[in-house]
Amino acid sequence: MAADASGTAKGRAGEIALVPGTPPPGTLAELEGRAERYFRSARAPNTIKAYRHDVSDFEVWCKVDAGGLPPLPAAPATVALYLADLAGRGLKASTIRRRVASIAQLHQEADLEDPTKTKAVKNTYRGIVREIGSYQEGKAPMLGPTVRRVLSAFAGEHGPAAKRDRAILLAGLAGGYRVGELASLFVEDVEFEDGGAVVLLRGSKTDQQQAGTFKGIPHGRRPETCPVTHLRAWIGELRKTGRHAGPLFCAVGRYGNLRKGGMAADSVSRVVSKRAQAAGLDPERYTGHSLRAGLVTGASEGGASDKTIMDQSKHSNLATVNRYKRRSGLFKNNAADYLGL
Incomplete structure (x- = not known):
């Protein structure tokens, strides 16, 4: 210069x-x-x-x-x-x-x-x-048993808000999205294939050049927790009102009317906290970030490699991934099990 x-x-x-x-x-x-x-x-x-x-x-x-x-x-x-x-x-x-x-x-x-x-x-x-000390107390991860508990709490609801919230919870968890990324998704960027849903993320914290990255959301093992099923159901709700493009997630009015524009990241996070509270969980511990933490923690406990996890979550720093994993596997082959207590 x-x-x-x-x-x-x-x-x-x-x-x-x-x-x-x-x-x-x-x-x-x-x-x-x-x-x-x-x-x-x-x-x-x-x-x-x-x-x-x-x-x-x-x-x-x-x-x-x-x-x-x-x-x-x-x-x-x-x-x-x-x-x-x-x-x-x-x-x-x-x-x-x-x-x-x-x-x-x-x-x-x-x-x-x-x-x-x-x-x-x-x-x-x-x-x-x-x-x-440098210990950071993160939000509680939304693991498989937890998300099933949350979903069961509003299993009897079938309106637009319930469909949207199921899509947020399950697609957010399966995709390991940051809450801001969930809020930035578009309807036209979701395609359904035999293997599941392919979602284009136009930009993210680790994609500053806005080149765009794709995430695959696979089918779940159970219909009630299948992210593809519930993502498809929510998009079907959007298309009923003629929305074939624009923000994927929008606010839903008191009487089920879909609001114009997309949801802010804070609003998406409040959906998670609200649904967690309805299931008897602490809303302060469960927020939008719990979905991303849930993918990393749950996949690690299931035996997924760091590379597999980072390919989905798009983390660029292994140290961040390891921070989520500190509590995973604490009770597997624990030395205290051999005490016979």
């Missing part, structure tokens, strides 16, 4: 004012806006939301709690103090790690030295992790 006579550097993303070592006038607001544009085009909506919140919190902390320390460029000592304050507030190590990444991103957008790469910040974060 080269600077012209006006002092701006021209690159593929446009013109970015550069002053070596210091940010340009009004730089924090400008950079937040620019970074937000980049994030919107290259990252998932939830990532954008988290980044904005993180940057805002850091800026306010520097101005108020730290008595006016500059957030950009931030000194390593400033970032280290901020992390210590976050730990004191009781934030989890995973949240603090995300704040570190957001501060790093902010400085990278300004073409400034990244304070999070220094020993002061790295050692502070390591100390926090050692003291508070």
Whole structure:
């Protein structure tokens, strides 16, 4: 990237004012806006939301709690103090790690030295992790017995909402979808074949170029839990109203009328929580993410290889998959079984 006579550097993303070592006038607001544009085009909506919140919190902390320390460029000592304050507030190590990444991103957008790469910040974060631990309590996985319990709780319902919810639960579980991915599916991107349903996912967290990926949803062993059967039933409901294209999942009104437009990711997640609660389960532990966790955990317990699981879930990081698997198989060939208790 080269600077012209006006002092701006021209690159593929446009013109970015550069002053070596210091940010340009009004730089924090400008950079937040620019970074937000980049994030919107290259990252998932939830990532954008988290980044904005993180940057805002850091800026306010520097101005108020730290008595006016500059957030950009931030000194390593400033970032280290901020992390210590976050730990004191009781934030989890995973949240603090995300704040570190957001501060790093902010400085990278300004073409400034990244304070999070220094020993002061790295050692502070390591100390926090050692003291508070890095364990992340995820949502409970929706395993086979659990989803059967949830489905049985509304087995007597046959309206549009019930058909939609069965499709969300079973297709979401079998596909290992992120909740945002479920909300982004389209009717015209689902095709039925002898082996099951082929679903095109136009874009995802691990497909930032929007190249699109296909997932195969196989037939289930039981009609009541067959994801293909219930996906077909829901699409049939959509087609009754002339919907042959558009969002796959939509809101359903009180009297069974299908609303225009698609469902937000939060709304899809609430469907899972609501149906879990109706089955006597804790709605705080069962959300949309429980479906994705259920695929990884259940497939692992059934003997599926990591590659097989990741081919379906589209995870790009094996460490993430292993986090889901920590509780799977705890009672298989357990040493305590040999105690004769």
